[in-house]
Amino acid sequence: DTEVTQTPKHLVMGMTNKKSLKCEQHMGHRAMYWYKQKAKKPPELMFVYSYEKLSINESVPSRFSPECPNSSLLNLHLHALQPEDSALYLCASSQDPYRGNQPQHFGDGTRLSIL
């Protein structure tokens, strides 16, 4: 059982819709991450939150808007997405953003399809 929970598991949306992906962890981790994974490719980092503050944005288009309301929750707000944004979106967390050598633990992802 994964300790990082992502909802929904699947999402189909039109290009004009607004939706949100949610991620929750109760391990007391203070770093949280969003990754995007296309078919047969490795995960690619999108955003990093350290102690609820955005610390890394990998030049992600503004149609993706992350939010970290508290230390356990991470959201990814979606608006005006393009068909090429269809992918598996993975959330991960790690214990302490200022201590190295710590693994990131992943959720099972949200499979997003843009019509």
Added chain:
Amino acid sequence: DQQVKQNSPSLSVQEGRISILNCDYTNSMFDYFLWYKKYPAEGPTFLISISSIKDKNEDGRFTVFLNKSAKHLSLHIVPSQPGDSAVYFCAASDDSNAGGTSYGKLTFGQGTILTVHP
């Protein structure tokens, strides 16, 4: 520019034998290395890691070896089991600069599909 490479897209092994998955990296700043296993429709599961101050780390059937001079790491699974069949990703990070812009950023290889036959 692929900084982490897994040159074997797939590997097929008989049950009970050793599986050896390889990974090469080019960024000399990487100092922490991880292996993840991924089943279809699931997220990557952390398997084992190694920091650059070590050359070997063992956890049950899984052993990771690091050769810093060759910028090469490998994952050994002994004995291999059919349930080990999955995609294996190696990943690396530069954790030398706490709070820096690259801190905590994992760079993944392309993955190797391991199939263990009964």
